[in-house]
Each structure stands twice: as structure tokens, then as C-alpha cells.
Amino acid sequence: MRHDEWVRRDAAVVWHGFTQMAAYAENRPVVVERAEGRELIDVEGRRYLDAISSLWVTTLGHCVPELDDAVRAQLARGAHTTMLGNGNRTVVELSEALARVVPVDDPHFLYASDGACAVEQALKIAWQFWVNRGEPRRTFLAFGGAYHGDTIGALSLGDGGFGTEIFDPLRFAVLRAPGFDDPACFDVAASMVAAHAGELAAVVVEPLVQGAAGMRVADPADLARLGEACRAHGVLLVCDEVATGFGRTGTLFASQQCGLRPDLLCLGKGLTAGYLAMSATVASGPVFDAFLGEDLGPRTLYHGHSYGGNALAAAVALRHLELIEAWDVLANVRERSAELRGLLDDRVAPHPAVREVRLCGLMGGVELAPPREGLRWGRRVCAAAVDRGVLLRPLGDVVVLVPPLTVTSREVHRIVDVLAAAIDETAGTP
Ligand SMILES: Cc1ncc(COP(=O)(O)O)c(C=O)c1O
Incomplete structure (x- = not known):
């Protein structure tokens, strides 16, 4: 069954938290079929890096043996x-x-x-x-x-x-x-x-x-x-x-x-x-x-x-x-946090569309600077990231970065690459 059909069935019976259900389908939700490590796999087999740890709960990853x-x-x-x-x-x-x-x-x-x-x-x-x-x-x-x-x-x-x-x-x-x-x-x-x-x-x-x-x-x-x-x-x-x-x-x-x-x-x-x-x-x-x-x-x-x-x-x-x-998970949090901080400072913070980058451990927020109200930049940047295979969700115009604590260096680079591209796309700078 195709993604759209799952979204239709979903919207017909499920009431999603913090979600305007009239707009649910239009916002292209990911419908997860299974999860593996730090990735979610949707009903059509597409993979997404879970960079929000399923709303900040996932620590070591999904399906950890x-x-x-x-x-x-x-x-x-x-x-x-x-x-x-x-x-x-x-x-x-x-x-x-x-x-x-x-x-x-x-x-x-x-x-x-x-x-x-x-x-x-x-x-x-x-x-x-x-x-x-x-x-x-x-x-x-x-x-x-x-x-x-x-x-x-x-x-x-x-x-x-x-x-x-x-x-x-x-x-x-x-x-x-x-x-x-x-x-x-x-x-x-x-x-x-x-x-x-x-x-x-x-x-x-x-x-x-x-x-x-x-x-x-x-x-x-x-x-x-x-x-x-x-x-x-x-x-x-x-x-x-x-x-x-x-x-x-x-x-x-x-x-x-x-x-x-x-x-x-x-x-x-x-x-x-x-x-x-x-x-x-x-x-x-x-x-x-x-x-x-x-x-x-x-x-x-x-x-x-x-x-x-x-x-x-x-x-x-x-x-x-x-x-x-x-697994010395805390050491990984500190190392990946330092790496993420460096990459965000280099690639994201200087962007004119970004007001401020905040990070503590692996809890991060990139505050966007839309030129005027009502542009929904937070939502649009996250949608552009999801299109590129990284699941992000905003808090207003703050893009939240909360990857699992076992995130790797490669995945941290991927999150920042995708975020930078998503900001470029949304703010209109190629
Ligand atoms: C600091 C803090 N306290 C409480 C809660 C509520 O937790 P729950 O969503 O599990 O009810 C949250 C959720 O984000 C939180 O960030």
C-alpha cells in the first residue's frame, strides 16, 4: 500500500498530538513501518535519520538487541x-x-x-x-x-x-x-x-x-x-x-x-x-x-x-x-556535541537566515531569522530536511537538533549538511 493511502487511513482514525489534523496530510507526515538503529523506515521503504530521537526519548537507538x-x-x-x-x-x-x-x-x-x-x-x-x-x-x-x-x-x-x-x-x-x-x-x-x-x-x-x-x-x-x-x-x-x-x-x-x-x-x-x-x-x-x-x-x-x-x-x-x-555513552555525547558545535558554528550560524545557534550536549536549537512573521520557516526548513532523509521537527522558528546519544560522526556531518541545504532552500539562497 502506498504512503498516501496510509496517511488517509491514519488521518481517518488517529488524532495526533500537537497537530492540526486538517493540515496533517498536506504536511507530508512520515508514516513509520519499522525502525532500525538511528533510522526510521517508512511504509514505502524510505529511510530517515531520526535526528529528534522520536521527540527526545530515544537514547541508544531503535531495536537495540x-x-x-x-x-x-x-x-x-x-x-x-x-x-x-x-x-x-x-x-x-x-x-x-x-x-x-x-x-x-x-x-x-x-x-x-x-x-x-x-x-x-x-x-x-x-x-x-x-x-x-x-x-x-x-x-x-x-x-x-x-x-x-x-x-x-x-x-x-x-x-x-x-x-x-x-x-x-x-x-x-x-x-x-x-x-x-x-x-x-x-x-x-x-x-x-x-x-x-x-x-x-x-x-x-x-x-x-x-x-x-x-x-x-x-x-x-x-x-x-x-x-x-x-x-x-x-x-x-x-x-x-x-x-x-x-x-x-x-x-x-x-x-x-x-x-x-x-x-x-x-x-x-x-x-x-x-x-x-x-x-x-x-x-x-x-x-x-x-x-x-x-x-x-x-x-x-x-x-x-x-x-x-x-x-x-x-x-x-x-x-x-x-x-x-x-558503552561509555556519555563520552560519545561530549565528543559528538563538540563536533556538532564546530560544524554549526562554521556552516549554520553565519547564515543570514539564522539568528542564533544554541547547544548543550546533544540538545540543540537553531533559531531562524525570518524576514517577517507568518512565513513558517521552522516548518519549511524541517520539511526540506525530511525530503533529504533527516527527520527534524521545529519549535516555532527554532529547528531542534536532538539526535540519539549514540549518533556517529558521519551522522552529525549529515545532519548539518542537510540542515544547511534546507535553510538555503527555504531562505532562497542557493
Ligand atoms: C522539561 C519537560 N518536562 C516535562 C515534559 C512532559 O513530558 P511528557 O511529554 O512525557 O508528558 C517535557 C516534554 O517535552 C519536558 O521537556
Whole structure:
């Protein structure tokens, strides 16, 4: 069956996220039949380099034999058993392995399925932490440009945009510091923490890189100062590492580069190497302890998702952690990042159609400079890249570059070649 026929069947029954379905078919979507290594293969056999890691989740690649084996082995032991009031051996083993590497003191793991759920859990835990201590607090502090997911709580923390204004009446108010594009944002945030300490349940931040804001990169020293302000004023720090976790920024967690030890840490996306839906909220020992009390008593966290702690996901996440170390994946991230930086600086940044290039590890954004609004350059550059066999997806007029962490030097060159050609084509310079 041809591509067009698959698109027709798709559009007839599937509702795609963040997608205007009336325009879905016109935008020439890729309909994947299978994936292999770092490539996706569509229903007509065309291959695409997955330079967005399937929306930032794929770390080692697709169909990695070692990860496939881990899923198969767990399948034979049961795909899922509930974590509500009961345990599962694979989940215990995963949690022990994660406990050795997360930048959280005496960590405890509450699992869910998607990043937004991990953030919701962090909000509820932070809120109830203060209630359990008998000192309720009324608000949170978040940053301009923040994105923490699409559920209502996560949306409230987020700075809006993406057409979400219609939900404003449902969003609860938070204190908002400026975004990472303002060099003073951390000083302002630190003084807001000092001024509102008694009413702030937590500060929530994407450490090092604000991803959905268009890959805005911060100085680790600034984040360290924010962490100190939270500690000094007794405000909980929540680090949302849904996007930055598991090696994306060149260390296993971005918080490590900033010297941060958050009270709550949100994990998702790369946790299972991009294989299965799993996220986690990691609570420090002191936060966890505030919930201990009598059985069925009011200090209990009454929260839990049906598929939280899914055993198949846990098995692949556990194997993933081992492979990151065994394959020295972080070294590859750092080397390919330096290479990508050099190529972008030479070939892309000087282009008159480019406003700025931002990169941290293998999280990159190329901000285009369209001469006027409404030209949809981001979408058009990405479409031109897809025509050339490299799958890219924009955030507005920022072309996002988030290749798998095992990307090779040749593939990095190919991404930049294709991106440069796509920009030339779109901006009209041959
Ligand atoms: C920093 C951050 N937090 C949370 C989320 C939401 O994750 P999910 O899409 O898995 O719900 C995202 C998604 O891009 C993210 O970048």
C-alpha cells in the first residue's frame, strides 16, 4: 500500500498530538513501518535519520538487541503487576540501580508513565509535604518559557504559549521569574525566593536547558546559586530532568553539572531508552519521611497510576542504565556535541537566515531569522530536511537538533549538511 493511502487511513482514525489534523496530510507526515538503529523506515521503504530521537526519548537507538532481549526476558516473567501496596522484583532492582546514580539524597521513586505525570506528582508531593509538616504553603515559583507537560498542573507551571491560552482559567497561578533568555533571571528568581520564602512550596526548574522554550541554555553557576537560595530559605527545589536526564547534556543528569541536589527530581523520556512509557518522581529522604505516619492516615500520599512501575519498562530501564556505562555513552555525547558545535558554528550560524545557534550536549536549537512573521520557516526548513532523509521537527522558528546519544560522526556531518541545504532552500539562497 502506498504512503498516501496510509496517511488517509491514519488521518481517518488517529488524532495526533500537537497537530492540526486538517493540515496533517498536506504536511507530508512520515508514516513509520519499522525502525532500525538511528533510522526510521517508512511504509514505502524510505529511510530517515531520526535526528529528534522520536521527540527526545530515544537514547541508544531503535531495536537495540540488548534492550530487546531485556524486554523479552521480562515478558516471560510478567508484563505488569500493580505497585499500589505491592512490589515487583524488577522495579526494586531498577530503583536500587537508579538510587546509585541520581543526584538526590536517600532517594525514593514514585513511578508514572509520562513526564507530565512525574511533574504532577512532584507538585502534589511538594504541596502535601508542607501540609504534613503543619505549615501549608500556597504557591510555586517557575520560570518564563518553562514547559513541564500538558496536564493542568504541569500547564500551570509552564509559561503557556503553544496555543494553550484557552486553558488559562483552569491554570493555577504561580510566581514567575523571567526565562533563561534574560541573563538576570536567576538573580530575580533568588530574590523572589527570599521575598516569598514562607509561602513557596517549591521552585521548579529545568536544569541547564529550557527545552521546549527553544533550547535556551543557562550557566551552571547560576543554577547553583538558585539551589543555594532554596536551601538558605527552606524552599523545596524540584528539578525537571524529563528532557535533560539520562545523558542528554553530557552528564547523566544536568543537575550534576550545576552541583544541584534537588529535593524532588522528575525523570521521563530517556529513562527507558525511548522503549516504553515510564516516568518517575524521585523524592529525597527528608521529603519522603514527612509522609510517614499511621496506616491509612492523612500523611499518606493518595496518588498512584495504574501503570506506574510497569515491569517491562523497568526491565528495559535497568538494562539501559548498564549499557550507558558499558558503552561509555556519555563520552560519545561530549565528543559528538563538540563536533556538532564546530560544524554549526562554521556552516549554520553565519547564515543570514539564522539568528542564533544554541547547544548543550546533544540538545540543540537553531533559531531562524525570518524576514517577517507568518512565513513558517521552522516548518519549511524541517520539511526540506525530511525530503533529504533527516527527520527534524521545529519549535516555532527554532529547528531542534536532538539526535540519539549514540549518533556517529558521519551522522552529525549529515545532519548539518542537510540542515544547511534546507535553510538555503527555504531562505532562497542557493
Ligand atoms: C522539561 C519537560 N518536562 C516535562 C515534559 C512532559 O513530558 P511528557 O511529554 O512525557 O508528558 C517535557 C516534554 O517535552 C519536558 O521537556
